[in-house]
Amino acid sequence: MKFLHLSDTHLRQDYASDWFTHRIFTDYDNPTIRFRHLLASINPVDYDFAIVTGDLCHEGEASDYGLFRSLWQEHLGDLPYFFCRGNHDPGAAFAEGMQVEMNLEGSYIACHEFKGLRIIILDSYQEGDHEGAISEAQFQQLKTWLSKPAEKGSILIQHHPLAWEEPDICTRVPQGFAELIASSDIRAIFVGHVHTASVVTYQGINQYMSEAISFGVDEYDHESIFTNRTGYNSVTLTSDQIFYYRHYLTPHQSMIARMAKPFDNSIF
Ligand SMILES: [Fe+2]
Numbered sequence: 001m002k003f004l005h006l007s008d009t010h011l012r013q014d015y016a017s018d019w020f021t022h023r024i025f026t027d028y029d030n031p032t033i034r035f036r037h038l039l040a041s042i043n044p045v046d047y048d049f050a051i052v053t054g055d056l057c058h059e060g061e062a063s064d065y066g067l068f069r070s071l072w073q074e075h076l077g078d079l080p081y082f083f084c085r086g087n088h089d090p091g092a093a094f095a096e097g098m099q100v101e102m103n104l105e106g107s108y109i110a111c112h113e114f115k116g117l118r119i120i121i122l123d124s125y126q127e128g129d130h131e132g133a134i135s136e137a138q139f140q141q142l143k144t145w146l147s148k149p150a151e152k153g154s155i156l157i158q159h160h161p162l163a164w165e166e167p168d169i170c171t172r173v174p175q176g177f178a179e180l181i182a183s184s185d186i187r188a189i190f191v192g193h194v195h196t197a198s199v200v201t202y203q204g205i206n207q208y209m210s211e212a213i214s215f216g217v218d219e220y221d222h223e224s225i226f227t228n229r230t231g232y233n234s235v236t237l238t239s240d241q242i243f244y245y246r247h248y249l250t251p252h253q254s255m256i257a258r259m260a261k262p263f264d265n266s267i268f
Pocket residue numbers: 008010054055086088193194195212
């Protein structure tokens with residue numbers, strides 16, 4: 001089974017009307033254009049499905065989410081995709097634009113079965129907070145979903161990382177959450193949020209963080225650097241292994257050499 005892991009697309013129809021995006025993007029270089037380029041480069045027959053780990057739009061309207069769906073349909077047709085909500089995805093616009101139902105506490109959570117694989121979506125969004133949390137109600141629902149193992153195991157997707165070196169960036173979780181994950185059939189955790197690629201263990205399970213499609217962020221002690229680094233991942237899931245491949249879309253990346261096979265020591 002093969003799937004794509006995309007994250008932090010930050011789409012908007014208009015980047016000039018938002019204070020942040022107005023500063024760093026232009027009409028001819030912005031996340032929507034990068035997303036179009038990515039989608040155009042993907043052959044949907046190569047994948048069974050895709051996951052998108054949040055910040056689908058940047059403080060968008062329902063119509064911005066409509067743009068996400070229409071671009072997907074235009075380039076990838078009916079390739080299924082499963083997505084979660086990020087900290088830049090306001091609830092009402094997200095629900096209306098992505099055509100999903102929020103639960104009673106205003107979260108979007110879901111559990112899908114795809115060819116024997118269980119795909120669990122949690123909502124780590126917190127109103128007015130850049131970092132994430134999982135509610136007690138989500139924890140209780142997760143317990144129910146995980147009470148029986150799935151044929152091919154489970155994957156968990158959410159926007160904020162469960163594990164990160166800076167404790168403030170770790171998702172706040174209810175007591176017992178970590179133990180539940182550790183004892184479950186969850187095989188991998190997929191996240192976004194930090195706009196940098198990493199693999200970190202959480203309760204012994206790999207947490208894969210994707211580069212963003214929109215822009216990269218390099219964190220230093222005293223500042224955040226925004227870059228044009230963009231990328232995504234492809235994943236191959238077998239019965240007992242996970243292969244995770246990074247792909248970069250950085251506009252100014254260039255090739256410096258080529259070596260033909262079989263190798264004969266000639267570089268050109
Ligand atoms: Fe983001």
